Each structure stands twice: as C-alpha cells, then as structure tokens.
Amino acid sequence: MNESYIATEQDVEVIKQVLTFLKRSELDFIFKNRRLLDNTELVTYDSKFAYVIQQNGTFKKFAHGVQLSRTDKLGWRASISIPEIRRELSNDINYISGPVQSIFIKSHQQRENKSIYTTTESYGATIIHEFGHVYYENIKNSWFSNYDYNVKLMNIAKDLYNGKETNLENFEIRLPRHLIESETFAFCTEYSAAKYFWPEYKKQLDSTGLETIDRYLNQETSDKLKNEESVLDESHVGAYVIGKILMEKLGDKWVDFILDKKA
Ligand SMILES: [Zn+2]
Structure with missing residues (x-):
C-alpha cells in the first residue's frame, strides 16, 4: 500500500478501547504491579502524522515527514524505530509504537503468506503483546535497555581498568536474559x-x-x-x-x- 492514509477518529478510538482492555481485571494475574506500566505511552502513525496517546486517552499529534517502510506498516514494537518520530519525544517515557489500524490491517492483507493480523481483535492483541514486553523489561532485561545503568557499568569498568579503588559490594550486576x-x-x-x-x-x-x-x-x-x-x-x-x-x-x-x- 503506497497510497497515503490519514487516520480517522475511529483509528484513535480503537487504541483507546485497547487501553480499556489492558486495564481489565482479567489481566491482573499478569500485571500484578500495574505501576510498572504507568510510564508508558502509545505512539501510532499514519502517512503524515504521529499521534502520542497517553493511557488516560488524551492525545497530541505532530507531522513526521517520513515515508513509512514496509516494516513500519506491519508491526507494533516496544520502542520507536523511526528516528524522525523518536527525536520529538521524551527520553523519560517508555513508548510502544506502531501503525494505525487501517494501515496495519491493509498491510497484513497484502502479505504473500496468509496473516491472522487482519482484524480489530488481532490489532488489539498486538498492542497488549507489546505491553507484555514493557512489563517484562521493567523487571528483567532481554537487552541492555537501561541507559543510566549502562553508562554506570561502563564507568565502573573504566575505573577498574584505571586501577582506581572501587567498592562493588552494593553494586548489582544484571545481565540481559535470552x-x-x-x-x-x-x-x-x-x-x-x-x-x-x-x-x-x-x-x-x-x-x-x-x-x-x-x-x-x-x-x-x-x-x-x-x-x-x-x-x-x-x-x-x-x-x-x-x-x-x-x-x-x-x-x-x-x-x-x-x-x-x-x-
Ligand atoms: Zn514480541
């Protein structure tokens, strides 16, 4: 799908509905500590704009000026892969991002291999999946995802190589998991x-x-x-x-x- 598409109210509404599912008590057994999801906002995009949606449903939009790639149109992720959108956003918030529903579904319908991601339900499930990643990464890490910790790690190693006296007694070493x-x-x-x-x-x-x-x-x-x-x-x-x-x-x-x- 190369034609341009601008989100409708419905596209934003669908995401707000997913947020109501996210908060339902059926998922309490997974998200036992829901505070760990508080600092997460959703960023969705169409051909021209990015929309930043907070969990209370309020949103703002800005023009991004990017030609969306095939990958951009197919998936949500627990980060922001488009630099032009990334640089407009805060470094202190976790973002999950992906295309608006209409672009997502149409791109999956056009895949050579049959895809199950062609319904509103699958779109919602995809976004909930990303919240699973966010929750996990807040407790454990599957990559070096904590900037402050990473800088600290490197500075400590530097000190050690420099022969500097370093107290490691209270320093916790956390390695990313598979x-x-x-x-x-x-x-x-x-x-x-x-x-x-x-x-x-x-x-x-x-x-x-x-x-x-x-x-x-x-x-x-x-x-x-x-x-x-x-x-x-x-x-x-x-x-x-x-x-x-x-x-x-x-x-x-x-x-x-x-x-x-x-x-
Ligand atoms: Zn995943």
Missing part, C-alpha cells in the same frame, strides 16, 4: 488477552501456532539442526512452543516462572 523470556512473556500475555476478550482470535492463534510448529519442526528434523542453531532460537517460534507448554503446565503461574517471582 530474548526468549521476553518474547514468551509477551506471547502468553497476548494469548491470555485473546482467551478472555477475543475468542475468535484465540482460535486463529491456535491454528497459526500449529502451522508454524509443523513448518519449523519439519526444518529442524530434515536439516537435523543438532549442532547448529535450533529453529527455536527464532524467538517468535520459540515463544509459540514454550508459551503453550508453560501455560498448560503451570496455569497462571507462568507469570512467576518467567519473572522469578520478582513482581
């Missing part, structure tokens, strides 16, 4: 939201999970990926596999399992 943890957490969050709010979409998730595993299992076994990377290292594939087993084995306790009971 991305599979964050992805499984976000997948299980999306899956739970689907189970409670969007049963039709849950059915689609199940059939896509099955198709995906069939396809990748075939590759794993035909290429005998014994001494190489497993297909499970593709974190979205891994999350389909691990997430389904975790939720079945542990019920709601999958949250504690992944977060080491840290929330």
